[in-house]
Amino acid sequence: MTETSGTAIRGQLLWFTGAPDTPSNIHHIEDGVLLMEDRKITACGPAKDILPRLPKGTAVDHYPGHLILPGFIDAHVHYPQIQIMGAHGKQLLDWLNDYTFKAELAYRNPDHATLNAEFFCDELLRNGTTTAATFCTVHPTSAEALFTAASGRHMAMIGGRVMMDRHAPEGLRDTPQQAYEQCGALIRKWHKTGRNRYALTPRFAPSCSPEQMEVAQSLRQEYPDVYVQSHLSENCAEIDWVKELYPERNGYLDVYDHYELTGPRSLLGHGIHLTDAEWQSLADRQTTLVHCPTSNLFLGSGLFDLARTRTENVPVALGTDVGAGTSLSLLATLGEAYKIAQLRGASLSAFEAFHMITLGAAQALNLDHEIGSFEVGKTGDVVVLDPNATSLLHHRMKYTDTLEELLFVLMTIGDDRAIKATYTAGEKRHSR
Ligand code: GUN
Ligand code: ZN
Incomplete structure (x- = not known):
C-alpha cells in the first residue's frame, strides 16, 4: 500500500459478489476494515490483516456493533x-x-x-x-x-x-x-x-x-x-x-x-x-x-x-x-416488498432483499463495475447501519440470533434513523 492518506472504516462488513442463493456469494466479516484511497476501495478484509498494513496517516472510522454495506x-x-x-x-x-x-x-x-x-x-x-x-x-x-x-x-x-x-x-x-x-x-x-x-x-x-x-x-x-x-x-x-x-x-x-x-x-x-x-x-x-x-x-x-x-x-x-x-428509505421499501411478496404467496429473504438494493441493482443498472460491492477497485460508496438506533430496535435486537434475522428486522422496523453514516467516493457525507 502506498503512503496516501485514505479513510478506513472498521466494523462488521457485509457484501455480495453474486446472487445470495449461492452462499459463497455472501461475504461477511465480523471485524473487518474497508480502506478507501483516492475515492476507490483499495483493501477489504479482516481487521487483524488490514490494520497493521494501513498507510501512515489513514483515519480509521470505527463503528463497533454496526453493520457496513455498499451504499x-x-x-x-x-x-x-x-x-x-x-x-x-x-x-x-x-x-x-x-x-x-x-x-x-x-x-x-x-x-x-x-x-x-x-x-x-x-x-x-x-x-x-x-x-x-x-x-x-x-x-x-x-x-x-x-x-x-x-x-x-x-x-x-x-x-x-x-x-x-x-x-x-x-x-x-x-x-x-x-x-x-x-x-x-x-x-x-x-x-x-x-x-x-x-x-x-x-x-x-x-x-x-x-x-x-x-x-x-x-x-x-x-x-x-x-x-x-x-x-x-x-x-x-x-x-x-x-x-x-x-x-x-x-x-x-x-x-x-x-x-x-x-x-x-x-x-x-x-x-x-x-x-x-x-x-x-x-x-x-x-x-x-x-x-x-x-x-x-x-x-x-x-x-x-x-x-x-x-x-x-x-x-x-x-x-x-x-x-x-x-x-x-430503502429499508422501509424492502419491508413493503416483503409484504407484497407475502400477499402473492411468495417470499423475500433478508439476503435477497439487501442484495436487491446493492449488487443486484448495480447489475441491473450496468454499474456493477463501479458500485454495489466492496471489491477492490470499486468506488467507496458505503452505508453504516446501526442495529440499535432506536429503543425498539435495541430491544428487538436482543432477541435475534443470526445476521439474517438482524437484517430482516432492520428492513421491517428500520428507517433513516438506522443509518449511522453514509460515504460517497471514499468520504463521509452524512452521519448522525
Ligand atoms: N406514471 C407517469 N408519471 C408517473 C409518476 O410521476 N409517478 C408514478 N407513480 N407513475 C407515473
Ligand atoms: Zn415513477
Missing part, C-alpha cells in the same frame, strides 16, 4: 415530488392530474429546483442511498439542479429531464423539437460528467406522442450509452389508455420496444400488469423492471410479481417512487 441504490424516484408525498385519495391518473403536475410546474423556477434538489440529495444520503435513478420535470433547470446537487456530494446519479408533449397542462408540455434540443444539450453537458449519467425520460407512453417517442429513439441512437427511464403497466386504466393512444402497437411494452427504448440500461418502473408476451420481451431484451412497493400500495396499483422476475430472468431493482412512494 444503497434507488432505481426509480421523482425528486420534484417530495413535496406531494402522502397526498390523499387517488389512483394513478387522477393523482397525476390533481397533485403531481401542479407541483412539477414550480420547477420552471431555478431557485425552487435548486432548493429541492439539494434537499433531495441530502435526504438520500440520510437514508443510505448513494445512487438513484431520478426523474426531474420537463424543465431543463430541474435536471441542472439535480446534477449540480449530486456532483457536490459525489453521488453516482442517474437523472433526466422529463419528456412530455401531451396530456399535461400548459407549462409542463414540451415539443419534440424542444425535447431533442434540450435533452441533447443536457446529455452533452452531464452524461458521464463526474459520476453523473443521463437518462432519457419519456414520462410514460400516454404523455408522449409518436413524434416524441421518435425523438427519444433518435437521441438513444446518437448517444447509445445513455439510460432510459419510464413507467410501464402500473395501473389498469393507464394500460387501457395506452391501447387507445397506440392502437397499432401490440400492448404497452410494445410502444417502448417499437421505439427501441428497451434493453440494457432501460429502467421501467412498476410492470405490475404484464402479459406473458411482455414478460418474454423483457427477458429477451434484458430490460430492467423497477419494483416500487410503497407506491403500488399507496396508489392501489396492484401487487408486483417479484418471484416471476427470477423465473423469467428479468433484471429487477427496487425503487421508492417518491412522491407516490411513501418513504425515501
Whole structure:
C-alpha cells in the first residue's frame, strides 16, 4: 500500500459478489476494515490483516456493533415530488392530474429546483442511498439542479429531464423539437460528467406522442450509452389508455420496444400488469423492471410479481417512487416488498432483499463495475447501519440470533434513523 492518506472504516462488513442463493456469494466479516484511497476501495478484509498494513496517516472510522454495506441504490424516484408525498385519495391518473403536475410546474423556477434538489440529495444520503435513478420535470433547470446537487456530494446519479408533449397542462408540455434540443444539450453537458449519467425520460407512453417517442429513439441512437427511464403497466386504466393512444402497437411494452427504448440500461418502473408476451420481451431484451412497493400500495396499483422476475430472468431493482412512494428509505421499501411478496404467496429473504438494493441493482443498472460491492477497485460508496438506533430496535435486537434475522428486522422496523453514516467516493457525507 502506498503512503496516501485514505479513510478506513472498521466494523462488521457485509457484501455480495453474486446472487445470495449461492452462499459463497455472501461475504461477511465480523471485524473487518474497508480502506478507501483516492475515492476507490483499495483493501477489504479482516481487521487483524488490514490494520497493521494501513498507510501512515489513514483515519480509521470505527463503528463497533454496526453493520457496513455498499451504499444503497434507488432505481426509480421523482425528486420534484417530495413535496406531494402522502397526498390523499387517488389512483394513478387522477393523482397525476390533481397533485403531481401542479407541483412539477414550480420547477420552471431555478431557485425552487435548486432548493429541492439539494434537499433531495441530502435526504438520500440520510437514508443510505448513494445512487438513484431520478426523474426531474420537463424543465431543463430541474435536471441542472439535480446534477449540480449530486456532483457536490459525489453521488453516482442517474437523472433526466422529463419528456412530455401531451396530456399535461400548459407549462409542463414540451415539443419534440424542444425535447431533442434540450435533452441533447443536457446529455452533452452531464452524461458521464463526474459520476453523473443521463437518462432519457419519456414520462410514460400516454404523455408522449409518436413524434416524441421518435425523438427519444433518435437521441438513444446518437448517444447509445445513455439510460432510459419510464413507467410501464402500473395501473389498469393507464394500460387501457395506452391501447387507445397506440392502437397499432401490440400492448404497452410494445410502444417502448417499437421505439427501441428497451434493453440494457432501460429502467421501467412498476410492470405490475404484464402479459406473458411482455414478460418474454423483457427477458429477451434484458430490460430492467423497477419494483416500487410503497407506491403500488399507496396508489392501489396492484401487487408486483417479484418471484416471476427470477423465473423469467428479468433484471429487477427496487425503487421508492417518491412522491407516490411513501418513504425515501430503502429499508422501509424492502419491508413493503416483503409484504407484497407475502400477499402473492411468495417470499423475500433478508439476503435477497439487501442484495436487491446493492449488487443486484448495480447489475441491473450496468454499474456493477463501479458500485454495489466492496471489491477492490470499486468506488467507496458505503452505508453504516446501526442495529440499535432506536429503543425498539435495541430491544428487538436482543432477541435475534443470526445476521439474517438482524437484517430482516432492520428492513421491517428500520428507517433513516438506522443509518449511522453514509460515504460517497471514499468520504463521509452524512452521519448522525
Ligand atoms: N406514471 C407517469 N408519471 C408517473 C409518476 O410521476 N409517478 C408514478 N407513480 N407513475 C407515473
Ligand atoms: Zn415513477
